[in-house]
Amino acid sequence: MTDTAPDFAHDVAAVHEATERLLTAVAGLDDAAVTEPSLLPDWTRGHVLAHLSRNADALVNLLTWARTDVPTPMYADAATRDADIRRDAVRPLAAQLDDLRESGEGFTAAARALPADRRGFRVEMRNGVVERADRLPLRRLGEVELHHVDLGIGYTLDRLPAAFVAAELDFLTGVKFAGHAKLPALELRTADGRSRRTGRAAEGAAPLVVTGPATALLGWLTGRGEGDELTADGGALPVVPPL
Structure with missing residues (x-):
């Protein structure tokens, strides 16, 4: 993992802007639409919205840990996390919107309250993943x-x-995916001239070159696209492990 410090204030602002776009879009739904399937297996839109709200709360826990140096887990445990999402998934649209707005504001406030000298502090996310506090806004933005x-x-x-x-x-x-044992050595190339390497160490062999639009690469790597717009030198695209 890189130790390069991100632009913390910029990333916090980006999270706020993305949340506002999401709130505006979701406000156009109705109660019935919230109960309909999302694009994620076995989850309704209500599950997705509930997860986003509870994830904001969980990241506030980590920001509080970084600020106070008192260990605070993201979630009490995996079972509680899943139960909370199931519980909140069935709420009507108005309740979903209020929760998403309030939890998002809570994340923004907690991030802005983190002193600059605590941003390099490392916290433990789910599944034992260790992360710098100043990268938590980027994590939230991805969510x-x-x-x-x-x-x-x-x-x-x-x-x-x-x-x-x-x-x-x-x-x-x-x-x-850096060094991931279940992903071959890859070099990803985009139209802007960028090249990124990931996967297992090449061990002297040239990595498999995958070329295509940045959004198509992102969709493929996150399981949100089949990679139809991508080309792989020398054969088919490899299977990407689940996130």
């Missing part, structure tokens, strides 16, 4: 933007802000 797509209400991958797509590709290639 908001990608789950907005998952709602299936017209916000598609090609509507994602270019800056977010670039930052998320940097995260996926440089952190999430």
Whole structure:
């Protein structure tokens, strides 16, 4: 994982803007639409919205840990996390909107309250993943933007802000899948001339080159696209492990 400090204030502002876009879009739904299937297996739109609200609360826990140096887990445990999402998924639209707005404001306030000298503090996320506090806004931004797509209400991958797509590709290639034992060595190339490497170490062999639009690469890596717009030198695209 890179230790390069992100632009914390910029990232917090980006989360706020993405949340406002999401709230505006969701406000156009109705109670029936909230109960309909999302693009995620076995989840309704209500599940997605409930997850986003509870994720904001969970990240506030980590920001509080970073600020106070008192260990605070994201969630009490996996079973409680899942139960809370199921519980909140069935609420009507108005309750979903209020919760999403209030939890989002809570995240923004907690992020802005984090002193600059505590931003490099490391906290433990789910599944033992260790992360710097100043990268938590980027984590939240990924949740908001990608789950907005998952709602299936017209916000598609090609509507994602270019800056977010670039930052998320940097995260996926440089952190999430870097050295991953179940992904071959890859070099991802986009039309803007960028090249990113990820997957297993090449061990002397050239990595598999995958080329295509940045949004298509993002969709493929996150399980939100089949990679139809991508080309792989020398064969088919490999299977990407679940996030």
